[in-house]
Amino acid sequence: DIQLTQSPSSVSASVGDRVIITCRASQGISSWLAWYQQKPGKAPKLLIFDASTLQSGVPARFSGSGFGTDFTLTISSLQPEDFATYYCQQANNFPYTFGQGTRLEIK
Amino acid sequence: EVQLVESGGGLVQPGGSLRLSCAASGFTFRFYSMSWVRQAPGKGLEWVAYITTTSTTIEYADSVKGRLTISRDNAKSSLYLQMSSLRDEDTAIYYCARGSGSFLGDLWGQGTQVTVSS
Numbered sequence: 133d134i135q136l137t138q139s140p141s142s143v144s145a146s147v148g149d150r151v152i153i154t155c156r157a158s159q160g161i162s163s164w165l166a167w168y169q170q171k172p173g174k175a176p177k178l179l180i181f182d183a184s185t186l187q188s189g190v191p192a193r194f195s196g197s198g199f200g201t202d203f204t205l206t207i208s209s210l211q212p213e214d215f216a217t218y219y220c221q222q223a224n225n226f227p228y229t230f231g232q233g234t235r236l237e238i239k
Numbered sequence: 240e241v242q243l244v245e246s247g248g249g250l251v252q253p254g255g256s257l258r259l260s261c262a263a264s265g266f267t268f269r270f271y272s273m274s275w276v277r278q279a280p281g282k283g284l285e286w287v288a289y290i291t292t293t294s295t296t297i298e299y300a301d302s303v304k305g306r307l308t309i310s311r312d313n314a315k316s317s318l319y320l321q322m323s324s325l326r327d328e329d330t331a332i333y334y335c336a337r338g339s340g341s342f343l344g345d346l347w348g349q350g351t352q353v354t355v356s357s
Contacts, residue, residue: 166342168284175334175347176276176284182341219284221343226298228274228286228343 134158134222138231144239149210153234155203155220164224167196167205170233171216179218180205210236241265241346243335248351255325255355261318261335261348268316269293272338275309275320277331278350286343287333288320303329325355 135158145151155165163183168176178187180196183203193208207214215238220231247259261273275287288309289298297309308321318335333351336344 164341170284175350176344177347178342178345181345185341187345221284221286223340223342226289227300228289230284230286233283 133227134161134224134229136220136222136229136231138218138220138234140234141232142235142237144237145210146239147210147212149239151207151210151236153205153218153236155198155205155231157201157203157222157224160200161222161224163199164222165196165198165203166221166223167194168219168221169214169216170219176219181223207236212238243337243346243348245333245335245348245351248333248353250354250356251325252357253326253355256321256323257325257353259320259322259333259335259351259353261320263316263318263337266337266346268311269313272340273309273311273318274336274338274343275307275318276334276336276343276347277329277353278334279328279331282331285331289338290318322353325353327355329353330355 137156139154165183167180170176179190183198184196195206218234244262251257272291274289290309306324310319335348337346
């Protein structure tokens with residue numbers, strides 16, 4: 133199985149800050165990586181797929197990059213509604229796996 | 240409205256069975272692969288099962304293989320998860336999700352709670 137390791141596990145930041153979350157795969161997954169945002173009590177929301185393609189309706193302050201084993205999610209200027217937990221997920225092969233999550237908190 | 244709505248969750252004893260349903264509306268259900276994903280209390284997301292448009296390919300997480308069965312009825316725009324031999328560790332919110340080859344889900348249901356306890 134492909135393991136995904138996110139870092140950091142949690143981060144505190146302020147509105148307007150730039151935040152980078154990384155996701156490392158235990159083996160190469162080409163560009164088959166997606167990022168999700170989840171708020172408490174809500175279903176996950178797809179932000180980015182194919183490592184860098186922004187899902188329709190997602191603000192442009194979110195961006196993704198990477199290939200192979202190392203990927204990043206960048207939020208260029210944090211907004212109040214961005215405080216949530218973020219997960220990466222690989223779609224290279226089964227079993228689909230998620231990272232353990234990164235909790236983004238208000239400083 | 241484009242949506243997925245899960246139902247069928249509840250409290251069940253260890254070893255028991257439950258059938259979850261996911262009703263799709265607002266889009267052509269038969270065009271999409273589907274997955275079930277669960278989230279245990281206070282934990283992260285865990286993919287459970289996947290099914291292609293015509294049910295030709297079905298995949299399961301090792302943790303549920305042989306106990307949970309995914310199926311679909313395209314005529315009814317519905318996805319199902321038959322759960323048997325349930326264990327305490329199956330306690331979670333279960334989400335259905337619409338997928339593609341690039342990602343697990345661009346549309347998710349609101350989730351249904353399954354609690355396995357005596």
